[in-house]
Amino acid sequence: MLALLALHLALAFLAPAAGARLGRNVFLLVALAPAVSAVWAGAQAAAVLDGRPPVQTTAWVPGLGLSLDLRMDALSLLMVILVSGIGTLVFLYCARYFPADQAGVGRFAGVLTAFAGAMLGLVLADDLILLYVFWELTSVTSWLLIGFDDEDAESRRAAQQALLVTALGGLTMLVGFVLIAQQAGTASLSAILAEPPTGGTVAVALLLVLVGAFTKSAQVPFHPWLPSAMAAPTPVSAYLHAAAMVKAGIYLVARLAPAFAVIGLWRPVVITVGLATMLVGGWRALRQDDLKRLLAFGTVSQLGFLMVLLGAGTREAALAGAALLLAHGLFKATLFLTVGVIDHSTGSRNLRELSGVGRRMPVLAVAATLAALSMAGVPPLLGFISKEAAYEAFLHGSGPDLVVFAVLFLGSVLTAAYSARFLWGAFVAKPGVAPTEVHTPSPGLLAPVVVLGAAGLLLGLAPQGADPLVQAYADSYGMPPEVEHLALWHGLTAALGWSALTLLLGAALFARREPVLSMQRRAGRVLGLVDAGRSYASTLTLLDRLALRVTVLVQTGSLPVYLGTVLVTVVVLPGSALLLATQITGDLRAWDRPLQAVVAVVITVAAVATARAHRRFTAVLTIGAVGYGIAVLFVLQGGPDLALTQFLIETLTLVLFMFVLRRLPANFTRQSMRTGQGVRLAISLAVGTFVTAAVLVSGQARTAPPASQAYLDQSLPDGGGRNVVNVVLVDFRGFDTLGEITVLVVAAMGIASLVLAGRSRRSPRAEGETSLTAATGQALDEPGTPAPERVG
Incomplete structure (x- = not known):
């Protein structure tokens, strides 16, 4: 498994150079990484399903108990199939999607390969810290992919939004991971799930982890970043936002739910957020005219559906969730790639401008229709089987389960309606709209779409191909199965009737699309007040204004104030912990030999003389005496090597000071010496005390052998x-x-740039030339603006 990650890394570094020679065919080279991973996963499937998951452990930082622990069980195998299997097809699609002369294609291929490797590591990681590392790598690489067109302002904004939201969630999740690891006594994921810790701390930690999962998987209210990310190239949307990145949060919830779903607020929080996301995404998808944004909001809706199923904590819901996880990867990747082909062949993604495309591209229309029908839950496709299983999981429960079922049913009606809207908008001839001119796509562009679309049909007709895998994950709940297996036909059940009613109401909703759009516009005037996208923009604006006010308040231009702020922070925060939680014990010796005390007195006198010096030259000499005195202590302590280094540093520092003194006044100003003397003395005493205590405590608090020996x-x-x-x-x-x-x-x-810039500002400015301005509009070099080097 480690070799697979190394292969991704190697090809990611090779891709930019190879892209310069191979052009877009570099994707055929880097596709080897996910292809090999998919083949390896297939070869290990029998062992995984037999309860013998491959495990690999490599020492990372043994002194801290960190290791590279990788493990592939049933859930990991399912995710590897999505990440590497669909990833391979997306890479092949890229080889014909980009123009032959596309600039930066090698760089794009490298980042996409790095993302694939990071995602592979995430789903294989068996250590919380390692999982977090790969989690953040997916955030960084997705930021680079979304912002691939760095000259486009929309792409840059979308990339920034995705990074800010997911990184914030990742940091929150890290706190939760640390708390869970502390309570469990280990960071091993498999060990934690085998014996999950309990208690109030764990309940809080799980909520923090869920925040990370919600941001990554675009759950309400963090969902706006996903539709905005449609500014990325279509292959990025097909891979990251259908099969890989947005599934990371779903995967994390699915991984933890068997052990933690019964703890604290897990179940109500996960189900509530998932249901809200499903409804918001489906409702917003109905009003989109851009095919990619329609699919983006549809993805948000389906991610909410998955969050409910895989976070509910029951075997039946987990079985349906695992099946839908696979089905969603297949049909959503197919539909995103379809949009790419349409955009590539017609130059438009606006469903009101497209007309008659299905007649001109029948193969694409058939593949996309299979995918859209699977998304809507039409038999005999895999999406129908998973949706029927989802209904079955909640239909026969108590009151709360029936409420969940009712919302899932409503969300599924919306799904059927926007699935129909997609097919109508992409392929149907529309009255009053001229037939769209179509350039015939290459077979290489169509092949991945056809393969993915056909896979959903084949697994629907023969669900036994996916049944062992989803059953193996559902068995991790340790509950007796009520649904023995996935099947296309379970008889005339209530779930089948509700599935049929879902499709009928979805068709009716689509047929009444214009009145629905009018109703949405009227409702939007009210719902816009709580729109998450506007809330994100308002939050950024508020933070910007707050930062400006804080900057004006804190950036006084006084170096003593800056240094004092830093020192006070150091004393107050770690100093408080040191005072409350630590005791200094052991035998404390004043000195090993009397000469050390003499040198210490000399150092102290030199330090006091530095603080009271009126002339800069005197202060430089006395502070040099402090450094030389410390070097003498090193000699007396038996460290001549360290003393020699200290002597060299002090000598070089004195020489540099002499050069600087040539450009400074000879004396300190009296005002600067008198201002805040009491405050300076208090800070100095506090810092000295804290540093002394910290040195004593650190010498007594070793938990590992020192590296010095x-x-x-x-x-x-x-x-x-x-x-x-x-x-x-x-x-x-x-x-x-x-x-x-x-x-x-x-x-x-x-520094040299600043000095040269300062000299140029002192020269006469050309007519019309302006200088940089602060946020207040005041020129940085205008009279009265304090220079950052001002003292006092």
């Missing part, structure tokens, strides 16, 4: 040097040193 032992044989400090800097932690050097170089370039 290993450095001492390995410095000469592995690093080839006796100066341990130098070997650590350039060998053992060479990349850290390289990173620090890079930061210093970048900072130096920034």
Whole structure:
């Protein structure tokens, strides 16, 4: 499994260079990664269904108990089929979707492959921290994919919205993960599910985890990012928003529900949010004229449906949910790819402009019709089987179950109506609309659509092909089955009658589409007041204004104020925890030899002299004495290597100070020395006390052997040097040193730019040239604006 992730990573890095030579055919190369993953998953299916899931553990950070734990059980296998199986077809579709001269196609292929690998790692992860890492990787890569057309403002806004919403949910989820791991005593997902922790902390943690799942799977009120993401290329919509990314939250809920559905508010929260999402998405889909946005809101609705089924916590609902999870991936990917073909061949996605497309592209029309009928729940397709099973799961329950069934029924009516709207808008000839000119699509563009559409039909006619897999997941609930297996025909049942009524009412709703649209417009004037999309925009505006006010309040231009704020924060937050939760114990020695006390007194006197110095030159010399004194302490403590490094640093610092002093006044201003002396003294004493206590506590709170001894032992044989400090800097932690050097170089370039910019501003400005302005409209270089380097 780790090798599959490595294959995705390698091809993702190779794709940009390969794209320069292969053009759009680079997708045929990178398709190897999901294809190999799908084949491997198929080869492991027998073992998974037999209760022998493949497991792989690789040490990551043993000292912290972190490892790369991968495991593929029935639910993971189902998700791998969706992620890698459908992913392979999407990659092949891309090879003919993009123009031959498409710019940046290699970069796009690389990011898409990286996303596929991140999604594969997410569904295989058997560790909460590892799952979170892959979770965030999907957020970052999806941001890059949605914003692929970085010159388009709409794409950039959509990418930003998706990243902000999903990243916020991910951070919230991480807090929940940490709490669950603490309560369980392990981060192993399989161990936690085998013996789930309980209690109030776990209940709160689960709510935090659900926030992450809701944001990822576009649940109300976090759903607006998904329709906005339709600005992405169509293959991204087909993959991320039908088969992969939006299923991550659904997968997480399905993974945790067998163990945690009975704890706290899980069931009412999940079901309420899922039902609301199903209704909102279906209602909004009915009024869309853009085919992609219609499917986007339809996806929101179906994700709500899945959330209810897979989060309800019963075996029958889980069985229906697993079947719908597979069916949704097939029919929604088919429909998104269909929209891509239509847009590619006609240049339009507006259903009011399209007319007679079905006659010109009959193969595409048949495949899309199969998918749309599956989405609506028409037999003999897989979507019908899953929807009938969903009805069966709630139809015979108590009062709350009947309420859930009623809302699911209403949502399914909306689904049938917008499915009909899609077919009518995409393929039917419309009175008064000229037939749409169509460029015949290539077979390579049609083949993935046909395969996905046919798969929904085949699995509907032969559900035994999917039944063992969904049954294996449903068995994780440990409940006796009431529904023995998926089947196309269970007899004349109540669920069958309700399914038929769903289709009839959906057809009637579509037939009355114009009055329904008028009603929606009137209702929109009221519902718009609580529109989630507007709420998101208003929140960003509010945050921007709040940030401006806070900036004006905090950015005073005074370096002492900035430094004081940082130091006070350090003392108050970790200092409070140190004071309340820690006791200093053990034998404390004042010194090992009297000479150390003498040097300490010299350092103290030099520090006090620095604080009271009136001349800058004197302050530089005394602060240098502090540094040299510390170096002497290192020598007395038996660390000549460290002392030598300290001497070099202090010498270089003094030299740099001398260069700077040439451009500064000789004396400090009296006002700056008198202002806030009491506050400065209090902060200094508090920081000194805190640092001293922190050093003492950290020395007594080791939970693992110190790394210093290993450095001492390995410095000469592995690093080839006796100066341990130098070997650590350039060998053992060479990349850290390289990173620090890079930061210093970048900072130096920034400072040089500011200096040069300052010189250019002092030169006469050309007529009509303006300078940068702050949010208040005041020029940064206007008189009266405090410079950031002002002191006092």
